[in-house]
Amino acid sequence: MRVSETLFCAGFAIAVAAATNVSAQSDRAATLIMAGRADGPTFRTPGIANPYSVAAEIRTGPLQTFEPLFFYNVYEDKHIPWLATGYEYSDDFSTITVTLREGAAWSDGEAFTAEDVAFTLNLLIENAAGAGDMRDAADVARRVSSASVKDAQTVEIVLKDPDPRFIFTHLTNHMAQGLYWLPEHIWRDVENPAEFRNFDLEAGLPVTTGAWTLVESTSAQNVLQLREDWWGAATGFRPLPEVETVIGVPFGGPDRAAQLLATNAIDVSMDFQNPQLIAQMQRVNPNLTAFTQTESGMPAGSLDFWPTSLYFNHAKPMWEDVRLRRAIAQVIDRQQAVQVAYRGANPPSLTPFPGFTPLLPTIEIAENIAREEGLAGPDLESSAMLMEEMGYARNSDGLWERDGATVKATIHGVPPMNAIGPVIAQQLRNAGFDIDYVQTSDSRNVIRQGQAELALFGHFGSVLDPAATLELYHCDNALEVGRPTFSIARWCNQDFDAIVEQVYDLAPGDPKILELVSDAMEIWYGDVVEVPISQWIHNIPMNGTYWTNWPSIDNPYTSPAFWYESGQGTLLLHSLRAAE
Amino acid sequence: MSPAYVLRLVAMFVLVVYTAATLNFFLPRLIGKDPVAERIAAMAETGGGSVDIESLSQAYRARLGLDEPLWSQYLSYLGDIVRFDFGFSIANYPVTVNELIAQSLPWTIGLMLTATLIAFLIGSLLGALIVWPRASRIFSNLTPMIMVLGAVPFYLIGLLLIDLFAFRLGWFPIGGGYPIGARPAWSLDFAGDVLHHAALPALSIVLAAIGVWALQMRGMMVTVLGEDYVTFAEAKGVRPKRLFFRYGMRNAILPQLTTLALTFGQVVTGAVLVEVVFSYPGLGTLLFQSIGYSDFFVIQGVVFILVLTVAASMLIMDIVMPLLDPRLRK
Numbered sequence: 001m002r003v004s005e006t007l008f009c010a011g012f013a014i015a016v017a018a019a020t021n022v023s024a025q026s027d028r029a030a031t032l033i034m035a036g037r038a039d040g041p042t043f044r045t046p047g048i049a050n051p052y053s054v055a056a057e058i059r060t061g062p063l064q065t066f067e068p069l070f071f072y073n074v075y076e077d078k079h080i081p082w083l084a085t086g087y088e089y090s091d092d093f094s095t096i097t098v099t100l101r102e103g104a105a106w107s108d109g110e111a112f113t114a115e116d117v118a119f120t121l122n123l124l125i126e127n128a129a130g131a132g133d134m135r136d137a138a139d140v141a142r143r144v145s146s147a148s149v150k151d152a153q154t155v156e157i158v159l160k161d162p163d164p165r166f167i168f169t170h171l172t173n174h175m176a177q178g179l180y181w182l183p184e185h186i187w188r189d190v191e192n193p194a195e196f197r198n199f200d201l202e203a204g205l206p207v208t209t210g211a212w213t214l215v216e217s218t219s220a221q222n223v224l225q226l227r228e229d230w231w232g233a234a235t236g237f238r239p240l241p242e243v244e245t246v247i248g249v250p251f252g253g254p255d256r257a258a259q260l261l262a263t264n265a266i267d268v269s270m271d272f273q274n275p276q277l278i279a280q281m282q283r284v285n286p287n288l289t290a291f292t293q294t295e296s297g298m299p300a301g302s303l304d305f306w307p308t309s310l311y312f313n314h315a316k317p318m319w320e321d322v323r324l325r326r327a328i329a330q331v332i333d334r335q336q337a338v339q340v341a342y343r344g345a346n347p348p349s350l351t352p353f354p355g356f357t358p359l360l361p362t363i364e365i366a367e368n369i370a371r372e373e374g375l376a377g378p379d380l381e382s383s384a385m386l387m388e389e390m391g392y393a394r395n396s397d398g399l400w401e402r403d404g405a406t407v408k409a410t411i412h413g414v415p416p417m418n419a420i421g422p423v424i425a426q427q428l429r430n431a432g433f434d435i436d437y438v439q440t441s442d443s444r445n446v447i448r449q450g451q452a453e454l455a456l457f458g459h460f461g462s463v464l465d466p467a468a469t470l471e472l473y474h475c476d477n478a479l480e481v482g483r484p485t486f487s488i489a490r491w492c493n494q495d496f497d498a499i500v501e502q503v504y505d506l507a508p509g510d511p512k513i514l515e516l517v518s519d520a521m522e523i524w525y526g527d528v529v530e531v532p533i534s535q536w537i538h539n540i541p542m543n544g545t546y547w548t549n550w551p552s553i554d555n556p557y558t559s560p561a562f563w564y565e566s567g568q569g570t571l572l573l574h575s576l577r578a579a580e
Numbered sequence: 581m582s583p584a585y586v587l588r589l590v591a592m593f594v595l596v597v598y599t600a601a602t603l604n605f606f607l608p609r610l611i612g613k614d615p616v617a618e619r620i621a622a623m624a625e626t627g628g629g630s631v632d633i634e635s636l637s638q639a640y641r642a643r644l645g646l647d648e649p650l651w652s653q654y655l656s657y658l659g660d661i662v663r664f665d666f667g668f669s670i671a672n673y674p675v676t677v678n679e680l681i682a683q684s685l686p687w688t689i690g691l692m693l694t695a696t697l698i699a700f701l702i703g704s705l706l707g708a709l710i711v712w713p714r715a716s717r718i719f720s721n722l723t724p725m726i727m728v729l730g731a732v733p734f735y736l737i738g739l740l741l742i743d744l745f746a747f748r749l750g751w752f753p754i755g756g757g758y759p760i761g762a763r764p765a766w767s768l769d770f771a772g773d774v775l776h777h778a779a780l781p782a783l784s785i786v787l788a789a790i791g792v793w794a795l796q797m798r799g800m801m802v803t804v805l806g807e808d809y810v811t812f813a814e815a816k817g818v819r820p821k822r823l824f825f826r827y828g829m830r831n832a833i834l835p836q837l838t839t840l841a842l843t844f845g846q847v848v849t850g851a852v853l854v855e856v857v858f859s860y861p862g863l864g865t866l867l868f869q870s871i872g873y874s875d876f877f878v879i880q881g882v883v884f885i886l887v888l889t890v891a892a893s894m895l896i897m898d899i900v901m902p903l904l905d906p907r908l909r910k
Contacts, residue, residue: 031761037626040866042859044671138636221761256859507878565626
């Protein structure tokens with residue numbers, strides 16, 4: 001074949017492909033396409049629908065086919081019974097009796113019963129005692145003694161220690177928390193539940209209770225298809241959703257996602273740190289919306305339970321002197337930092353608590369203490385006085401120096417901190433501290449292992465009551481350097497621990513908790529454990545071209561962060577309406 | 581070519597592969613990281629605190645054999661690579677390394693190999709025509725453009741192509757291996773989708789690589805044109821087309837073939853940036869991500885394939901070259 005003929009055929013093939021491409025999008029109006037979490041341009045763990053596998057990606061796609069006992073919407077402080085209708089604690093909070101919803105059923109027609117809930121909990125407990133390779137197994141085994149069936153709709157969960165919060169932290173799915181229920185009639189014969197992929201279309205797997213079923217899982221996409229026989233519609237619990245097909249594709253980075261959103265190839269993506277990028281995208285595609293707006297009209301997102309801080313690593317001797325920590329804390333200008341980094345979209349924060357409504361009383365107490373301690377910042381004069389008191393003097397470079405040494409440290413951060421990290425570092429340098437900011441592929445590990453002198457990071461924790469955040473600072477979490485921990489500060493104070501333990505003995509909402517919070521935060525701020533910087537906001541662009549009724553500040557029925565591992569993206573899928 | 585010569589080549593091949601495989605085992609481990617703990621910790625961050633990092637890490641270290649003594653891991657590794665069984669991916673457990681490679685390899689071969697071959701053929705032809713006295717002046721005028729293209733990296737050309745043809749004109753997709761919503765299948769439709777998605781990445785590779793091949797070929801063609809046998813053939817009245825292909829290109833292209841063999845081995849590493857720019861699901865991206873995760877087993881698997889490919893290419897070249905060039909026959 002001659003060259004010219006070859007070129008003609010290739011061109012023709014491409015033209016055919018383009019025409020074919022159009023036909024592949026013909027049911028777009030009934031399809032929701034989400035660009036979700038993936039570590040690269042492809043999913044690396046397709047074909048895994050096991051919620052207790054360590055293959056993390058399934059939690060941002062196939063997991064939306066699973067349903068929880070309860071959901072919680074923090075924006076409306078609303079508990080949403082789903083597979084369960086209610087629960088009751090024993091007087092001493094050591095036993096929970098959960099009542100399941102009648103009519104709930106698995107996708108293969110079998111009834112969802114107490115047997116499934118008890119089986120799942122006992123499977124995790126058993127795994128923790130043996131191989132220990134199922135996600136959440138160790139945590140459940142630490143808290144739950146056993147689970148048993150009282151009748152088809154009633155399950156009794158016996159806790160190892162009284163825990164008035166277990167129903168919320170483990171059985172009410174919200175943000176990144178909550179358990180998933182496995183069909184006992186499928187999983188009882190599984191030999192290796194950690195490795196079981198739970199995906200076999202011919203065998204009808206995965207079997208779930210959700211309104212959608214997983215019909216395809218490849219490295220390029222996960223596809224969920226609506227089930228007309230979903231139990232929720234059959235029982236009148238909720239109407240059948242309008243979203244018929246859900247396609248999850250890899251986020252691939254903000255550049256790619258921005259292009260896909262601008263061209264209506266996708267409907268929603270993971271968040272963008274820079275709200276200005278969303279504003280630019282809105283100029284190209286006016287159908288893009290955000291959760292809310294700042295006063296200056298910049299798109300702004302929904303609040304997350306991951307407020308960020310500048311952490312001192314208390315395991316490093318350089319931070320032994322509280323005056324040094326205080327001097328650094330008093331330099332930070334949060335308002336300036338969030339304005340430069342986020343165009344004001346992330347509110348500054350004086351506390352380690354996320355700004356959800358149920359936590360506002362806690363935040364008010366903490367903020368007052370912060371102000372009394374002189375940590376509401378910036379106060380460069382006080383900072384300088386402290387440094388001079390410690391024997392530092394400014395050298396010719398304007399840096400604080402004592403015995404020939406400056407206060408030299410590196411702030412390690414993760415990619416979401418790259419906007420604010422350099423700003424914080426520059427504020428510190430301007431005030432005389434020899435501090436820089438880095439973010440490398442190793443930074444996350446350096447932070448977790450306790451090798452960073454300073455870290456910019458967030459912390460999950462409280463959503464409904466202050467206990468979870470306080471627990472992060474318990475001495476049990478202040479592991480020695482080299483052992484990974486969620487307590488980046490590695491700070492330990494026995495008096496603080498005693499207060500936290502008292503908080504945990506009280507049920508959420510007990511008025512005594514706020515008194516204890518005040519005592520705890522006096523110690524916390526007095527010791528300048530860390531420097532809270534800002535709340536964390538998910539700036540998520542939502543595309544109104546094909547779908548409407550996206551969550552917003554005026555209609556906050558859920559967070560648009562559909563990838564949360566609680567599976568609360570399901571609430572989003574149920575609520576979207578087709579655009580006209 | 582004697583059997584002893586071939587045996588010597590094969591022995592060298594085995595030695596090269598063994599040495600590279602050994603380095604491939606030890607080098608990632610010299611970093612001193614614990615990839616299991618890192619991965620579990622990263623997973624735990626998104627789990628709201630319900631993941632016990634230490635106990636899970638311990639369980640998976642044992643499961644993956646990483647708690648064994650290094651010499652024991654090395655011996656297991658040697659046995660595994662002979663069977664092409666690279667075990668589980670640390671970062672993507674329970675997916676196996678072979679599955680990850682199987683997912684990624686067709687895309688890389690399809691894109692990079694094809695584009696490299698196209699660039700080689702067009703570039704070599706162009707390079708030869710640039711210096712061929714009887715060729716049109718158009719070809720010699722192409723030299724500056726080719727030099728510019730040769731200096732521009734793949735990914736920059738790729739970004740420009742995306743902006744112009746995908747974003748502004750909408751003629752091609754922005755990225756990916758096939759359209760969102762399309763179902764992979766052995767069909768003309770799907771093949772067309774794949775071709776459509778491969779067009780821009782392939783074009784960026786061809787445009788960037790064509791210059792290099794052309795300039796190399798140009799240099800070698802200049803040398804060949806000065807040879808006595810070419811002058812003699814021309815004087816004898818050999819037809820121009822035959823002179824160009826059989827006397828000119830055939831002799832000038834021999835060093836190019838050696839370079840091509842080496843290039844095949846670099847196809848994977850060269851693909852990384854292109855695949856990242858175009859969100860193409862290939863082996864380069866897999867290797868890049870695995871290095872970031874210190875996923876020893878995936879690194880071992882991909883690099884082993886790379887080494888094997890290069891070594892096998894060189895072995896084949898060493899066997900084939902004497903057949904092409906009688907001067908090399910012993």
